[in-house]
Amino acid sequence: MARVRIIGGGLTGILAAFEAHRLGAREIVLEDALDRLGGWSLPRVSHGVELRDGEFAFGPAQDPIRQALEWRGVAFDEVDLHDGAISPSPNGPRASWGEGPVLSADVTTPSAAAQPETLNDILRAYPRSAADPLAHYCQWRLGVWLDQVHASAAPALGLHQVRLAPVGEASSPNVSSPRRGAVPRDGLNGLFTSASRALARLGVEIRLHSLVSPREVAQACGEDETVVWAADPMPLFDLASHKAPKPRLIGERVASYVFRARLEAPLPLTVRNYTGEGKVSALRVYQSRGETLVSVECVDEVGDEPLRAEVLRLLAPFARRPMILDACVLTNMRTRFACPSVEAVQRLDRLEVELAQRFQGRFLVAGWESADAGARISGLTDRMARSLGPAARISAVA
Structure with a gap:
């Protein structure tokens, strides 16, 4: 029986495990270096409240990622997702919905x-x-x-x-045009807990605290095994036949802050700052356990007083009345690699071709950042189907 080994227990790795089972694989191992599944999407929790410093919403009912999770028992609530933008203009910052x-x-x-x-x-x-x-x-x-x-x-x-x-068209900040989407009913932590239970019910072996190198994985890869690398792809360059320095990544320095708040506005609300001025690049207002929180992303660290002033200024056009920022409950610094360099993309493409040839299509790379996660999972499913061969029998009920 074909074996599937997945490295990386974030959302991509979880979906890869679901898809491998749907394709007919029954010996599936999912490994992650952390103590639970979810990867870097897992929010911190304080007194039951999720302190999120990233995206948290999913698409409408036809979203393939949401469908895959719902099929396995993850519950979602349909909501209107409200988006606002602060854009540059000759007459100063311009607020608009969208x-x-x-x-x-x-x-x-x-x-x-x-x-x-x-x-x-x-x-x-x-x-x-x-x-x-x-x-x-x-x-x-x-x-x-x-x-x-x-x-x-x-x-x-x-x-x-x-x-x-x-030129000269007036903006309309007081008219909202929401897009339809969904949020996990039990929060992001609940989503990953439900997904973990679903994987266990399917017989997927979950190995936590498992830190493995690409070389170890490659050496253990047998003829009856398909490897899906759903973790950071940069270590894979250690497998390249032509040794060279790893490509330069473009790291976006992000300082994140989460505030408790009192705000009257359509929620959940995301406001993005496109002016290139100030420190705040994005604001996300959401509710968790009945509390309203504002998650703030900044291009660099900023003091409490100027940060609060900028948050209030950016949110003002989208609020029904002045908001109140309460305590800051999370401060986090990280480097995000969501904007790949030309060199990294070109070299990773060449490396994927090399790995496909060396392992006859049984070593699949799925962890590269992409805005279109649905397309990424769809492409991975096609490659897993080819790798599994006769075992890839898609059934209506897995």
């Missing part, structure tokens, strides 16, 4: 960028009046030349949602 920036331009339809490779290739499609503030915003976030950043970073920066408005 996920992406709204920029004034004489030409409101960008030219088509044929197969863009870098962020700069994407920006060149916009008129100068929009491209310049977008470039300023990206450099504020990343601090590097944009020709070094791969085009796949655009969704992580909100550049897939840019709207060009005629």
Whole structure:
């Protein structure tokens, strides 16, 4: 019987285990270095309240990731997801409802960028009046030349949602156009707990506190085993036949803060700052156990007083009345690698081809950051089906 070994117990690894079982595999091992599944998406908990410092919402009913989790018993609540943007304009910051920036331009339809490779290739499609503030915003976030950043970073920066408005068009911050989505009924911790139980019911062996190297995994990979590397892919370069320094990553320094708050606004609410000014890049307002919390992402550390002032200023256009920020209950510093460099993408592509040839398609890489997680899981499912061969019998009921 074909064996599937999955390295990395974040959401990608969990979904890979579900898909492997759906494809007919029955000997599945899921390994993670932490003490429980969930990876770096696991929020801290204080007195039962989740202190989240990242994304927490899922898509509508047809979202394939949500469907896969619901199929295994994870409960979701349908909600309206409210998004706001603070965009730069000649007359000062401009508040609008929607996920992406709204920029004034004489030409409101960008030219088509044929197969863009870098962020700069994407920006060149916009008129100068929009491209310049977008470039300023990206450099504020990343601090590097944009020709070094791969085009796949655009969704992580909100550049897939840019709207060009005629010069002089008034913004409409008081009209909300929510998108339909869902949040886990029992929070993110509840989601991973439910998923862990579902995996156990399927017979998946879960190994925690398991820290393995790519070389160890490769040496143990037999002819009847498929390996899915769903962890950080950078250590995989140790397996490359041509030894060279690992590609340079683009690390986005993120300082996160979570406040208790009193706020009257449509929730859950996400506000993104596209001005490239100040310290706050994103705000997420959500409820956990009846409490309202504001999760703040900053491009660098900032003192308490100026941070509170900036949060209140950015949220003011979207609140029904002035909000009150209470105690700060979480401070966290991390480096996020959601914006890959051109070099990293090119070399990882070559490495995947090399591993596919060396292991006859039985060593699959699934952990590379991508804004379209559904497409990533779909592609992984296709490759697992080919690797498992006769064992890949898709059934209606797993």
